Amino acid sequence: xxxxxxxxxxxxxxxxxxxxSSGLNLIFGAxxxxxTSLLEAIYFIGSGGRxxxxxxxxxxxxxxxxxxxxxxxVDQPSGKQDRLGVRRALSGIESLKLNGQTPSALSDVATLxxxxxxxxxxxxxxxxxSSVRRRFLxxxxxxxxxxxxxxxxxxxxxxxxxxxxxxxxxASQKELRYWDQKLAAxxxxxxxxxxxxxxxxxxxWRKILEMLSPDLKVNLELHNGLRPGEDYLQxxxxxxxxxxxxxxxxxxxxxxxxxxxxDGVVARDRVSRxxxxxxxxxxxxxxxxxxxxxNKVCTLLVDDLGSELDQTHRDTLLRFLTMGNHQTLITxxxxxxxxRATVENSGAAARxxxxxxGRIQRxxxxx
Ligand SMILES: Nc1ncnc2c1ncn2[C@@H]1O[C@H](COP(=O)(O)OP(=O)(O)OP(=O)(O)O)[C@@H](O)[C@H]1O
Numbered sequence: 368x369x370x371x372x373x374x375x376x377x378x379x380x381x382x383x384x385x386x387x388s389s390g391l392n393l394i395f396g397a398x399x400x401x402x403t404s405l406l407e408a409i410y411f412i413g414s415g416g417r418x419x420x421x422x423x424x425x426x427x428x429x430x431x432x433x434x435x436x437x438x439x440x441v442d443q444p445s446g447k448q449d450r451l452g453v454r455r456a457l458s459g460i461e462s463l464k465l466n467g468q469t470p471s472a473l474s475d476v477a478t479l480x481x482x483x484x485x486x487x488x489x490x491x492x493x494x495x496x497s498s499v500r501r502r503f504l505x506x507x508x509x510x511x512x513x514x515x516x517x518x519x520x521x522x523x524x525x526x527x528x529x530x531x532x533x534x535x536x537x538a539s540q541k542e543l544r545y546w547d548q549k550l551a552a553x554x555x556x557x558x559x560x561x562x563x564x565x566x567x568x569x570x571x572w573r574k575i576l577e578m579l580s581p582d583l584k585v586n587l588e589l590h591n592g593l594r595p596g597e598d599y600l601q602x603x604x605x606x607x608x609x610x611x612x613x614x615x616x617x618x619x620x621x622x623x624x625x626x627x628x629x630d631g632v633v634a635r636d637r638v639s640r641x642x643x644x645x646x647x648x649x650x651x652x653x654x655x656x657x658x659x660x661x662n663k664v665c666t667l668l669v670d671d672l673g674s675e676l677d678q679t680h681r682d683t684l685l686r687f688l689t690m691g692n693h694q695t696l697i698t699x700x701x702x703x704x705x706x707r708a709t710v711e712n713s714g715a716a717a718r719x720x721x722x723x724x725g726r727i728q729r730x731x732x733x734x
Contacts, residue, residue: 377408
């Protein structure tokens with residue numbers, strides 16, 4: 368859980384400090400004051416250098432500055448405290464520090480602060496490419512399933528080697544088959560880990576949807592891209608000609624999708640934008656109990672909760688967000704519009720912050 372954050376030259380922040388509570392935090396401020404940028408900074412730290420906003424990461428550096436620096440203190444459930452620092456120059460990550468040392472891999476820091484975000488682009492889970500849903504599924508597995516990272520790294524490395532061979536254009540069939548067998552086995556291992564995880568995620572998703580929108584009847588399933596009765600090796604052999612022609616591998620763990628349907632039709636072609644928002648939010652939130660079962664505390668970032676949801680859905684969602692043992696940060700333009708009462712009535716530690724022109728001011732004590 369995040370306990371301290373210092374932002375330097377990040378977006379419109381020149382220098383700012385932020386100390387959230389372990390429970391609910393409401394951050395309000397006018398349009399363009401820096402609310403999303405604050406959540407983006409936390410996401411950047413937690414995800415090992417990504418933004419949920421899209422666009423070029425060099426834009427994170429404040430106009431006129433040469434680099435942006437974030438420093439975070441993270442309390443672990445074990446009682447251990449981690450200190451994370453990252454400097455992002457215009458050209459890329461310039462320095463990464465964990466407890467004063469340079470970590471050997473980005474994955475060393477990526478497990479320390481599990482961050483989930485609800486934001487306007489969350490609907491990409493419904494409308495976007497399969498890679499968005501795959502990344503989302505793998506994020507949870509990465510935090511919860513110990514063997515997943517090693518399995519994923521191995522599969523990814525095999526895929527790269529097979530693709531390099533295809534691009535070189537000289538691979539004999541025997542040579543290619545050697546990599547096919549390895550990649551097929553590795554893909555099956557990953558699928559074996561993804562399936563039970565997704566089944567549990569689906570149960571949680573259904574529970575949340577039952578609360579948020581009981582009339583919305585939907586389904587989700589793992590789609591592995593294989594034809595009926597086919598295994599990965601047979602699929603790799605089937606696509607060999609096309610793979611050789613196009614220089615990349617068309618079958619394997621990297622082609623999986625989480626297929627979401629409503630009335631038997633793929634949800635993207637069937638649901639309204641508001642429904643897509645509810646489905647995608649419920650999907651994100653379904654990871655919370657899984658993370659918590661793995662004895663980790665998730666930091667949940669909620670940007671612009673109000674847009675596109677009616678009052679009933681917004682209130683139900685807000686009630687859900689205040690349950691559980693995750694740390695929650697919610698932004699709103701107006702404190703009264705969303706949450707002042709929730710914060711004031713919240714039994715858990717709750718704090719309220721006002722953001723103005725890249726300055727963060729705490730305006731309430733823990734209740
Ligand atoms: N690299 C940058 N340097 C300086 N300012 C920036 C940079 N990138 C974005 N900004 C500005 O930062 C300000 C804060 O943007 P942000 O999206 O965080 O606002 P917000 O409070 O979430 O607004 P809204 O309520 O409209 O969503 C905006 O005025 C934006 O133009």
